[in-house]
Amino acid sequence: MSDQKSNHDTRERILDVAERLFMAHGYEGTSMRMITTGAEVNLAAVNYHFGSKEALLREVFRRRLGWLNRERLQVLDALESEAAGAPLKPSQILEAFFGTLLRIGEDSSLGGMTFLRLLGRTLTEPAEFIRTFFASEYAEVIDRYKQALFTALPDVPKAEIVWRLHFMLGAMSYAIAGTDVLRVVTGCELGDLAGEGTADAVDDPALARRLAQRLMPFLLGGLRAPLPLGLESRTFSLASSSEDDAQAQTPNHLQEKQS
Amino acid sequence: MSDQKSNHDTRERILDVAERLFMAHGYEGTSMRMITTGAEVNLAAVNYHFGSKEALLREVFRRRLGWLNRERLQVLDALESEAAGAPLKPSQILEAFFGTLLRIGEDSSLGGMTFLRLLGRTLTEPAEFIRTFFASEYAEVIDRYKQALFTALPDVPKAEIVWRLHFMLGAMSYAIAGTDVLRVVTGCELGDLAGEGTADAVDDPALARRLAQRLMPFLLGGLRAPLPLGLESRTFSLASSSEDDAQAQTPNHLQEKQS
DNA sequence: CTAAGATTCAAACGAACGTTTGAACTAGGC
DNA sequence: GCCTAGTTCAAACGTTCGTTTGAATCTTAG
Incomplete structure (x- = not known):
């Protein structure tokens, strides 16, 4: 309850929610309002902390x-x-x-x-x-x-x-x-x-x-x-000649069966 | 120049363009206006011929x-x-x-x-x-x-x-x-x-x-x-016993190497 | 030619989008 | 106390979205 939790807390909470929503609905299918509502932060928080929706996605992955x-x-x-x-x-x-x-x-x-x-x-x-x-x-x-x-x-x-x-x-x-x-x-x-x-x-x-x-x-x-x-x-x-990578070397007859 | 070409023409042209644009930009990333502009038809043509954007996608695939x-x-x-x-x-x-x-x-x-x-x-x-x-x-x-x-x-x-x-x-x-x-x-x-x-x-x-x-x-x-x-x-x-599906049957030592 | 149906058109609809704004609030240092 | 920097907030911004409308146009049959 002492260290500046609000900053870290908000950022991390946004990243966690965005990660889950981007996974479920894709990038275009996830709106800022879905993210900020899910993270229980203000709509402007994403743009304040990350700059843009694109930058948010990049940060989700960079993390x-x-x-x-x-x-x-x-x-x-x-x-x-x-x-x-x-x-x-x-x-x-x-x-x-x-x-x-x-x-x-x-x-x-x-x-x-x-x-x-x-x-x-x-x-x-x-x-x-x-x-x-x-x-x-x-x-x-x-x-x-x-x-x-x-x-x-x-x-x-x-x-x-x-x-x-x-x-x-x-x-x-x-x-x-x-x-x-x-x-x-x-x-x-x-x-x-x-x-x-x-x-x-x-x-x-x-x-x-x-x-x-x-x-x-x-x-x-x-x-x-x-x-x-x-x-x-x-x-x-x-297949190399090393023991565990040995493999049969049969030719395959898959191609040109019926075309 | 006799058969009702306009109907077929418009429908097919929309489907062709939608196919290409959906491929390039995805479903959410492709707008009706991109499609109708590309197909050189009126914006309302898609809803008239197919009913909705979702129905258009379905028709693109059904075709x-x-x-x-x-x-x-x-x-x-x-x-x-x-x-x-x-x-x-x-x-x-x-x-x-x-x-x-x-x-x-x-x-x-x-x-x-x-x-x-x-x-x-x-x-x-x-x-x-x-x-x-x-x-x-x-x-x-x-x-x-x-x-x-x-x-x-x-x-x-x-x-x-x-x-x-x-x-x-x-x-x-x-x-x-x-x-x-x-x-x-x-x-x-x-x-x-x-x-x-x-x-x-x-x-x-x-x-x-x-x-x-x-x-x-x-x-x-x-x-x-x-x-x-x-x-x-x-x-x-x-591998079955038939000739061309014969394959070596070596156990694999891939798992649990280092975990 | 004309009436009827099918298609196209410009224009607008309300909703949702990402983003911005400026004030309000919350700390810590002096 | 006050000041400053960091953060949150409600509200609005302008744009774009998918869809709808009603009149205009084209096509076809009687």
């Missing part, structure tokens, strides 16, 4: 992405220095990149499932300033991990790695953002399917752990899939 | 999804009757589901890349009426394909199949919707990476073909990835 970016770079640094020059295994890289992200969902002080879902959903927002913001926020980390994958998979065309990184980002982004979408589409609750009964488990931190356990093998399987026809140029070695 | 749903069911029917009771191969099911979709991108009369990107982007729209609409439009097809995958992979827990179907939908949705996102993030144009030089190839029908060739192996690899730890309950047989 969380700082930790994420730092952690991602740090984990990758640790892996690379531990490997002492030897190329990393793809599984290690994916675990560092996606595992770090999914750990946010387990820790409410890092944003929890709310921020995780907001992040996944906002990546597909069409507004220009949002794209620009994410491009600058993500550029360094994405580039580091891209290079790490290039080194880990020297015989795979770089274009193919970028495509698959794109696919992996999509699978994860959609998976965390659209849990309710799938629930509606499939007509059954994910928790039930997974054997855990709690109905409103969307915000459950345990969901993040289960999601990670499910998502990681899927992503790794996709990353190490056989190359598309016409691209197995060199010796075919998507 | 295209009819073909898609019909084709997807038809292709699956053909496969199942051809198999004469034998379970389908997962690769066939994925080819039927995602190949049919991606063929839209190659044919501008089915909507082309514009509709494809619109579809991918709209799946993550937060507006409630959009979710409801897609749930009803997709329910039947998704259920049929889900059942087909259950049959094709009898030894895989159904929950796991639903999760991976979810992941696959996400990878594809994001891949077609967010090509420019990746371009910004990675700082390099996808066409260049793929070796094809054309700069503004986002709307190129050939992109759909390339995308399909890249996406399908990734999805299949993810679908057939080893089960997460603690779920290899029965005999481990994610």
Whole structure:
């Protein structure tokens, strides 16, 4: 009751409410009045503390992405220095990149499932300033991990790695953002399917752990899939020779079945 | 110059422009005035012909999804009757589901890349009426394909199949919707990476073909990835015994590396 | 030609939007 | 006490939103 609580209190309360509402209704679908009413502050408070609605959104993300970016770079640094020059295994890289992200969902002080879902959903927002913001926020980390994958998979065309990184980002982004979408589409609750009964488990931190356990093998399987026809140029070695990354190397007969 | 062209002309022109603008700016980010100005019709034309902005969006999708749903069911029917009771191969099911979709991108009369990107982007729209609409439009097809995958992979827990179907939908949705996102993030144009030089190839029908060739192996690899730890309950047989679906069955050591 | 229906048009509607204003209130230092 | 800087407040700003209106125009059939 002593320290200047009002400042911090108002700012944080606005950020918390905005985070939740942006997640539920998107950027354009969330009005200043919804935010200020939910945070029980005056309408002018957002513009006073943050300057504008756009700046508020940026601050909502900056508050969380700082930790994420730092952690991602740090984990990758640790892996690379531990490997002492030897190329990393793809599984290690994916675990560092996606595992770090999914750990946010387990820790409410890092944003929890709310921020995780907001992040996944906002990546597909069409507004220009949002794209620009994410491009600058993500550029360094994405580039580091891209290079790490290039080194880990020297015989795979770089274009193919970028495509698959794109696919992996999509699978994860959609998976965390659209849990309710799938629930509606499939007509059954994910928790039930997974054997855990709690109905409103969307915000459950345990969901993040289960999601990670499910998502990681899927992503790794996709990353190490056989190359598309016409691209197995060199010796075919998507999977490295290290023990746990060994994988069958069967050609795929998926393409041109009926077109 | 005889048939009542004005009606058809106005309606189609509105739908075409709305399709493009919804794709570029999202539902909330596209105003009636943007649409009517772009289509060179009066502001009241949309409400006259469609009733409301929401109804317009629904009609934009109904115009295209009819073909898609019909084709997807038809292709699956053909496969199942051809198999004469034998379970389908997962690769066939994925080819039927995602190949049919991606063929839209190659044919501008089915909507082309514009509709494809619109579809991918709209799946993550937060507006409630959009979710409801897609749930009803997709329910039947998704259920049929889900059942087909259950049959094709009898030894895989159904929950796991639903999760991976979810992941696959996400990878594809994001891949077609967010090509420019990746371009910004990675700082390099996808066409260049793929070796094809054309700069503004986002709307190129050939992109759909390339995308399909890249996406399908990734999805299949993810679908057939080893089960997460603690779920290899029965005999481990994610991959069927048929020739082209054979796959190595190595356990994965991804989980619990450092948490 | 004319009456009837379908379509287009300019103009306006009320509501909601993000933002700004200027006064009121709340601290802490002198 | 008063002053100053930081914060909150009610009220209004101008703009844009989706929608509606009623007259004008076009199309078609009798």
